[in-house]
Amino acid sequence: MARVRQKWRKWFRAIHRDLGYIAVALTLAYAISGFAVNHLDDWNPNYRFENRVVDVGPLPVAVDGQPDALQAMQNHVVAALGINPRSVKGHFQESPIEFRVFLVEAQEVRVDIRTGHGVFKALSRRRGLFELNTLHLNALKGAWTYIADGFAIALMVLAITGMTMMKGDRGLGGRGKWFVLAGLAIPVSAIIYMYS
Amino acid sequence: MKKLALVVAAALGLVAACNKGNAAEGRAAGPAPATAPAVSATTPVNGEPAAAGDVPGTKYGAGVKQPTTVSVEEVLANPQAYANKPIRVEGMVTDVCPKRGCWFEIAGTKPGQKLRFKVQDGDMVFPMEAKGKFAVAEGVLAVRELTIEETKQMAEYQAKEYGIAYDPASITKPSTQLRLDGTGAVIREQK
Numbered sequence: 001m002a003r004v005r006q007k008w009r010k011w012f013r014a015i016h017r018d019l020g021y022i023a024v025a026l027t028l029a030y031a032i033s034g035f036a037v038n039h040l041d042d043w044n045p046n047y048r049f050e051n052r053v054v055d056v057g058p059l060p061v062a063v064d065g066q067p068d069a070l071q072a073m074q075n076h077v078v079a080a081l082g083i084n085p086r087s088v089k090g091h092f093q094e095s096p097i098e099f100r101v102f103l104v105e106a107q108e109v110r111v112d113i114r115t116g117h118g119v120f121k122a123l124s125r126r127r128g129l130f131e132l133n134t135l136h137l138n139a140l141k142g143a144w145t146y147i148a149d150g151f152a153i154a155l156m157v158l159a160i161t162g163m164t165m166m167k168g169d170r171g172l173g174g175r176g177k178w179f180v181l182a183g184l185a186i187p188v189s190a191i192i193y194m195y196s
Numbered sequence: 197m198k199k200l201a202l203v204v205a206a207a208l209g210l211v212a213a214c215n216k217g218n219a220a221e222g223r224a225a226g227p228a229p230a231t232a233p234a235v236s237a238t239t240p241v242n243g244e245p246a247a248a249g250d251v252p253g254t255k256y257g258a259g260v261k262q263p264t265t266v267s268v269e270e271v272l273a274n275p276q277a278y279a280n281k282p283i284r285v286e287g288m289v290t291d292v293c294p295k296r297g298c299w300f301e302i303a304g305t306k307p308g309q310k311l312r313f314k315v316q317d318g319d320m321v322f323p324m325e326a327k328g329k330f331a332v333a334e335g336v337l338a339v340r341e342l343t344i345e346e347t348k349q350m351a352e353y354q355a356k357e358y359g360i361a362y363d364p365a366s367i368t369k370p371s372t373q374l375r376l377d378g379t380g381a382v383i384r385e386q387k
Binding site: 040044045046047049089090092093094095096100102103104105106108123134137138139 | 288290292294295296297303307308318321324325326327328329385386
């Protein structure tokens with residue numbers, strides 16, 4: 001009996017060790033992204049935004065949003081800011097007084113039709129974080145769903161086999177069980193708080 | 197043990213390679229070709245037939261299955277006619293949810309006309325780079341009558357979301373909130 005117990009512990013240790021090595025990269029990726037998306041209310045974890053004040057002068061007056069008039073307003077903005085016309089994707093009259101010109105890479109010029117005052121809005125991806133968040137939040141879908149499922153199973157295996165690493169006083173039968181219970185108390189307390 | 201590590205790495209590589217096609221769906225399609233003509237938000241699209249399920253572009257969610265398009269202008273003018281019904285709309289993307297990528301807005305044919313296409317967080321993730329591109333979107337139209345207080349709250353929330361000034365005094369009457377609860381979309385560079 002003791003021999004059998006010894007054998008499964010040996011296997012659990014081997015699984016824990018090697019699965020742990022495989023899971024290192026994804027664990028770090030998910031943890032870093034976890035930090036980033038946890039604070040979504042405070043910052044944008046995917047993009048950086050940059051706004052620059054511009055003044056293009058009063059725009060040609062639009063007549064009830066007629067396409068020609070809107071095109072003339074777009075041409076005015078593009079010429080005034082020296083934008084390469086090839087980088088223009090389109091335009092939209094947001095309100096009677098506000099006109100927008102869309103450029104490549106999600107850039108945009110937004111100006112007051114009457115005065116020409118406005119902003120040039122640019123954004124850039126947070127390199128590294130954008131990609132990690134894409135993986136963490138499974139924006140890729142497809143096969144990544146199965147890889148993420150596999151990783152979730154791996155974490156469960158790591159958690160379970162991790163509890164069997166030590167024997168005796170430092171094992172699960174000793175002080176280990178108190179640590180496990182302390183860890184369990186964290187989510188349980190949060191759930192109780194949620195429904196209280 | 198080295199062999200085992202190699203086998204695991206090869207298997208993961210294979211899965212990643214299989215994923216390549218799907219991965220393109222969730223990514224931004226990149227900058228528009230230099231020669232792409234500009235899209236105007238005033239291009240009429242009402243009732244235009246199109247091949248269902250054969251819409252070119254980057255597909256999100258279930259894609260597009262409805263054979264006909266209803267213009268944003270028509271939906272905004274007669275929301276009750278389309279309430280709780282699946283419809284397909286199309287137009288230029290004017291805004292995208294900057295944090296979660298969970299909504300985008302489609303321009304109508306007149307100044308200021310926009311319809312929000314919303315999905316559950318994580319169901320589909322639309323990149324900010326979709327702004328200015330052309331979207332074909334499908335979903336069920338949700339129509340909700342807002343009280344004046346709710347209208348103010350909504351305006352305040354949206355002002356915060358867009359980073360623009362909010363003036364509660366400008367809200368003087370109740371409004372109707374329209375939202376297309378999305379099932380799928382296709383986004384491409386131009387119409």
